[in-house]
Amino acid sequence: MSLLKVDNLGKAFRSYRSEWLRFARWLGLPTKPSEEHWVLRHINFAIEAGEAIGIIGQNGAGKSTLLKMITGTLQPTEGQVQINGRIAAILELGMGFNPELTGRQNVFHAAGLMGFNPQQIQDAMADIEAFAEIGEYFDQPVRAYSSGMQMRVAFAVATAYRPEILIVDEALSVGDSYFQHKSFSRIREFQEQGTTLLIVSHDRNAIQSLCDRAILLENGAVIKDGNPEEVFDFYNAIIAEKENATVEVKKLDNGKVQTSSGTGEARIEEIALYNSKGEVADFIAVGEQLELKIKVKIYQDIETLVLGYGIKDRLGQVMYGTNTWHTNQVINNPKAGNSYHFKIAFAANFGVGSYSVVLALHAQDTHLESNYDWRDLSLIFNVVNLEKVQFSGCSWLPSEISVK
């Protein structure tokens, strides 16, 4: 028997021409809603004990409606949810905290709301207090708390008892990094003890490191259910399509998407980033071998052509950059109509995060003179840590630590 089984689940929000018709319907009169808006429909999946599932989808895809039906706050319009075990949700941390009561009293109240009796709450209280680590504030009114402290207490209560199913919303990314780490390790601990995780996030890194399965929701339907990497690629493809910006920036010569600054004697026509398997990719593992392929077309005869590239982090700091002047690969006297294909191979020795590629075509060692074409943010890619040790910072500098 599955731990959680969602069977042909659907949710419709109904509106009536008059609310009195709604009341009449409760009393058994056959009135019809004037409008039915289906948020989710025909959702089927089953989850076994110990799985970790990421639920992804764009805003409005129906993620929260699905979670609310699983936790039981919303009633399904059709189909059903079968649950064999206790569900805990870290959805709205600190819900129902009363600012006038102390942390301890609020913990008592919140755990009561989760359905525990005073004895069980008393037994867990010491653990909760220890986990929250807010010292003597625990016995002071919550109105004196910082939002971080409130978060800590709320998380400590929500996870005081190991549930069979734990629902984690993006709320998890709140709080200081020390506590974030602590809460993540508690979630992992639960997972090891057999708790099934249901995680909603846009954070590919979090999902790939915690989940072994992902479910993609789009317009109220499950459109993909499989391993997280595959599902996320699919998800990104949908997003890219919607934003009208494909991973490969192509055919700028129509003049419409002219983002270049520069005089235009030579232009960058195509740019694409390939991973070690030779696939176009925007998600890259730390240390992965990459190839940046750039096609340049010459529109006027010029004396020299230099291609420069740089990689910037999300704050715009250059991580690395060089050009073909420094590498002694200057192209002399390119003729109009010629095309050149550049291939830049490098290893993604970056820290986890989002990076952009900046490209430039110019004549000399800098672009200050004869700048033919200049593209900021010509391509964006993300680095995720899949198999390396946990590290912080923006560079991957592998090291070996020996202890004597």
Add this chain to the structure above:
Amino acid sequence: MFNMLRSLWQYRHFVLSSIRNELISRFASSKLGGLWMIINPLAQVAIYALILSNVLSAKLPGIDNKYAYAIYLMAGLLAWNLFSEIVSRCLNLFVEQGNLMKKMSFPRIALPTIVTGSCILNNILLFIAMLGIFALLGHQFSATMLWLIPLTLVVLILSLGLGLILGIMNVFVRDIGQGFPIILQVWFWFTPIVYPESIIPESYRGLLMLNPMYPITSAYHKVLVYNQSPDLIHIASIFGVALALMLVSLFLFRQASAEMVDVL
């Protein structure tokens, strides 16, 4: 129905701690704390007594205590306060707790139960304070006052039934939450609380029987002012009405609880 009660039983500790928390937070950082719960209605009594006693005291028949009017007022207000507090809190209950209902899964029936519990507690404290004042005015406690226990129960069922029906409808039609307090005001003045029923002209007095609060306040008056047993037939009939309202409200509650969260 049985399931509802069982889940409520499982959440009994939560209900109790909520009632306690409500008290704590209402009076947190106020010097007089819980005393305010009693001061407010008593101030109301004092105001009415001051303004209206000269006009009305002569018309209160069958009692020779010169503070009779104050006692009469307090008896009526004891009943009315319980009624109006439960009804008006239930009226906005689901709208106010909407956020909680959307985010947490718990038996919804716990919410009106908490309201009921805290209102009863208020009422008991008010009654104790009134007993003290009665003693000061030379009106002693008597065994007849035990009638208040079943009477309170009747008020409770009546107000809870009405309050729940209105509270559920208010989720969908918010005008009810705005409009009903006005009706409640009018209703107060159409119930003999600050005036004796004897000042109503004979020909209109029959209309009082349409007011479900009338048999209740008049029973409170009989018990507290005149030291007599209430009119059992009236009480039984109003108990029947209250029970019917209560059943309707629970039926509505079951039908509506799924849709309530949708529109909150």
